[in-house]
Amino acid sequence: MAIQVIKEKCKGCTLCVKACPFNAIEMIDRLAVINEKCTVCNQCIPACKFDAIIKTEETKKGPVDLSAYKDVWVFTEQREGKLMNVALELLGEGHRISREIGSDTKVCAVLVGGNVDHLIDELYAYGADLVYVASDPLLERYTTDGYAKVITDSIKEYKPEIVLFGATHIGRDLAPRIAARLDTGLTADCTRLDVNTGNYIDYLDQYTTMNTKDMDRNDGNKNLKQTRPAFGGNLMATIVCPTHRPQMSTVRPGVMDKLEKMQGRKGARVDLKPDLKQDDFFVEVVEVVKAAKQMVSLTEAQIVCSGGRGLGDASGFELIKKLASAVGGVVGASRAAVDSGWIDHCHQVGQTGTTVKPKIYFACGISGAIQHLAGMQTSDIIVAINKNPEAPIFEVADYGLVGDLFKIIPEIITQWDKE
Amino acid sequence: MKIIVCVKQVPDTNEVKIDPVKGTLIREGVPSILNHDDANALEEALKIKDENPDTHITVITMGPPQAKEMLQECIAMGADDAVLLSDRALGGSDTWATSNALAAGIRKLGEYDIIFTGRQAIDGDTAQVGPQLAEKLKLPQVTYVREFAMDEGMITVKRALENGYEVLKLKTPCVLTAIKELNCPRYMSVRGIYKAAKFDIKVWNAADIGVDLAKVGLDASPTNVYKSFTPAKKGKGVIVEGDTAKEIADGFISDLKKKHII
Numbered sequence: 001m002a003i004q005v006i007k008e009k010c011k012g013c014t015l016c017v018k019a020c021p022f023n024a025i026e027m028i029d030r031l032a033v034i035n036e037k038c039t040v041c042n043q044c045i046p047a048c049k050f051d052a053i054i055k056t057e058e059t060k061k062g063p064v065d066l067s068a069y070k071d072v073w074v075f076t077e078q079r080e081g082k083l084m085n086v087a088l089e090l091l092g093e094g095h096r097i098s099r100e101i102g103s104d105t106k107v108c109a110v111l112v113g114g115n116v117d118h119l120i121d122e123l124y125a126y127g128a129d130l131v132y133v134a135s136d137p138l139l140e141r142y143t144t145d146g147y148a149k150v151i152t153d154s155i156k157e158y159k160p161e162i163v164l165f166g167a168t169h170i171g172r173d174l175a176p177r178i179a180a181r182l183d184t185g186l187t188a189d190c191t192r193l194d195v196n197t198g199n200y201i202d203y204l205d206q207y208t209t210m211n212t213k214d215m216d217r218n219d220g221n222k223n224l225k226q227t228r229p230a231f232g233g234n235l236m237a238t239i240v241c242p243t244h245r246p247q248m249s250t251v252r253p254g255v256m257d258k259l260e261k262m263q264g265r266k267g268a269r270v271d272l273k274p275d276l277k278q279d280d281f282f283v284e285v286v287e288v289v290k291a292a293k294q295m296v297s298l299t300e301a302q303i304v305c306s307g308g309r310g311l312g313d314a315s316g317f318e319l320i321k322k323l324a325s326a327v328g329g330v331v332g333a334s335r336a337a338v339d340s341g342w343i344d345h346c347h348q349v350g351q352t353g354t355t356v357k358p359k360i361y362f363a364c365g366i367s368g369a370i371q372h373l374a375g376m377q378t379s380d381i382i383v384a385i386n387k388n389p390e391a392p393i394f395e396v397a398d399y400g401l402v403g404d405l406f407k408i409i410p411e412i413i414t415q416w417d418k419e
Numbered sequence: 420m421k422i423i424v425c426v427k428q429v430p431d432t433n434e435v436k437i438d439p440v441k442g443t444l445i446r447e448g449v450p451s452i453l454n455h456d457d458a459n460a461l462e463e464a465l466k467i468k469d470e471n472p473d474t475h476i477t478v479i480t481m482g483p484p485q486a487k488e489m490l491q492e493c494i495a496m497g498a499d500d501a502v503l504l505s506d507r508a509l510g511g512s513d514t515w516a517t518s519n520a521l522a523a524g525i526r527k528l529g530e531y532d533i534i535f536t537g538r539q540a541i542d543g544d545t546a547q548v549g550p551q552l553a554e555k556l557k558l559p560q561v562t563y564v565r566e567f568a569m570d571e572g573m574i575t576v577k578r579a580l581e582n583g584y585e586v587l588k589l590k591t592p593c594v595l596t597a598i599k600e601l602n603c604p605r606y607m608s609v610r611g612i613y614k615a616a617k618f619d620i621k622v623w624n625a626a627d628i629g630v631d632l633a634k635v636g637l638d639a640s641p642t643n644v645y646k647s648f649t650p651a652k653k654g655k656g657v658i659v660e661g662d663t664a665k666e667i668a669d670g671f672i673s674d675l676k677k678k679h680i681i
Binding site for chain 1: 430432435447451482483505506507509510511513514515518542543544545546547548549550551553554555559560561562563575578579580581582583584585586587588589590593637640641642643644645646647648649650651656657658659664665667668669671672674679680681
């Protein structure tokens with residue numbers, strides 16, 4: 001598979017050079033030439049106005065017999081005897097895609113730990129048809145060495161078609177090690193998974209700028225389509241692993257849906273027999289330390305709560321601080337608030353302050369001057385709280401809360417605390 | 420002591436903008452930089468060299484010929500040697516294929532005690548090459564390293580977790596992936612810049628490193644890009660309706676929950 005330039009059609013217009021995210025197209029003698037940076041991301045194909053760029057498909061014959069692989073596995077990560085949320089989310093997603101593959105496809109939990117029997121019923125209740133259990137004192141704490149060996153051995157023995165991991169610090173340590181040992185593909189940090197092409201097309205139509213008119217809803221392609229943000233979130237890419245098995249993904253926590261808990265639901269249990277010796281371990285875990293949430297800087301904060309002139313005076317920032325501590329965020333401010341001397345300059349967000357790109361940005365009593373917008377408008381979600389419904393901040397806000405911030409913010413704090 | 424640092428030249432994705440009309444990336448004027456986490460990896464190696472001047476640091480990268488500029492920057496920061504793996508046959512490699520190529524290059528370099536690299540690169544954000552390289556070289560790994568200490572060949576590191584950290588001990592040789600909490604990378608020195616300007620960077624192709632061509636490059640890679648696209652433009656948001664502050668806050672919070680934002 002490769003991107004090819006049809007020389008006869010290329011006019012040397014350089015549109016493709018500008019469209020390429022990877023700087024993989026050069027102009028040589030006024031013709032576009034693809035260099036080794038090309039990742040076949042396909043961005044250049046629609047950019048060409050002369051249909052001079054095509055993708056050549058070769059039917060690669062893979063090294064493995066794909067039909068030998070069956071079922072969807074989920075690594076159900078637990079820490080200190082408690083299942084991670086993402087494990088249950090992945091069971092829900094695994095359940096969904098297993099049924100897309102076929103009615104006889106199962107979703108199976110892979111449970112690894114020192115003594116983890118007490119978690120099995122919870123896994124059934126959240127959709128696991130089968131639970132593979134690897135219990136061993138040597139697996140009491142997470143180690144790359146121990147977990148990778150047990151899971152790799154089991155995958156070789158049972159041959160699942162798909163294996164999903166949560167993209168936690170443990171999942172992102174473990175999954176690549178396993179994929180490399182199995183010589184199969186792995187896609188990192190997926191935010192969407194599809195088996196059925198029709199569902200995938202529906203997703204593309206609703207949420208992306210992709211033109212799907214040439215795609216066939218009923219093409220019967222049951223490869224796992226793994227969609228993830230790429231290029232710092234500026235692009236989305238769907239990755240496939242067509243000729244290797246299992247197809248492996250890590251999936252971002254918080255994006256997939258858990259099933260409703262089905263109390264009393266039962267499944268089957270299979271005990272794995274970990275073949276582990278002390279010699280298999282090269283890294284010793286001395287201790288695991290849980291830290292209280294540290295103060296983070298504005299640029300790294302997942303949530304930023306900013307206040308502006310609408311706070312009235314310096315004491316207004318007390319409320320912003322309360323909001324920040326309730327939602328786990330960091331305090332920011334508009335230039336107006338800083339210039340009024342209500343808060344230190346190090347909190348300023350905007351062109352002349354800090355540029356932030358958090359998951360959630362609260363703009364409280366901020367009208368939305370251009371210079372402020374320049375520093376925060378690429379935030380994932382912008383929440384504006386302002387009593388003036390005409391304030392420009394509402395033009396960029398995902399959520400506009402029109403009203404008295406001194407009444408609305410305490411309500412948000414109360415609601416959030418219930419979580 | 421011999422240290423190898425794996426680095427990558429990446430486009431500064433913070434500088435990338437989207438054409439608001441066509442929905443495509445605007446690449447013009449986007450600088451290529453030394454990947455951030457890799458700068459932390461190199462800094463940690465340089466700190467070891469500060470303490471033990473007989474330490475030898477080799478930086479290695481895979482990429483197009485332009486990646487030499489980044490290797491010169493590494494030399495100017497204080498690395499002793501630099502290797503560029505560059506070959507059309509290596510192009511389009513996914514993380515599995517990349518780790519095969521890097522492993523082959525590192526085997527050619529010979530003996531080493533520690534391999535440092537960044538946790539992940541800002542253009543792909545996969546965090547996969549570090550662990551996969553460790554697997555291909557059959558070495559122990561620690562990812563997300565935020566603190567490092569060494570005593571008599573025994574390494575103690577803190578590995579960051581979402582809600583704390585682990586203290587881990589291991590022996591050399593090993594692969595460690597750095598995060599930005601590990602240190603603060605130094606600037607190039609004036610002497611370093613002079614040295615880098617005339618430094619002879621080794622360039623090795625696929626044949627030089629003796630890598631199996633069935634294990635590198637686009638066609639050998641298990642994963643392929645099937646489609647790529649830009650997310651639909653964010654529409655104007657909603658005004659949350661409600662007569663009282665409580666109703667507005669309720670409506671807002673329940674929508675966040677519905678969309679899995681909280």
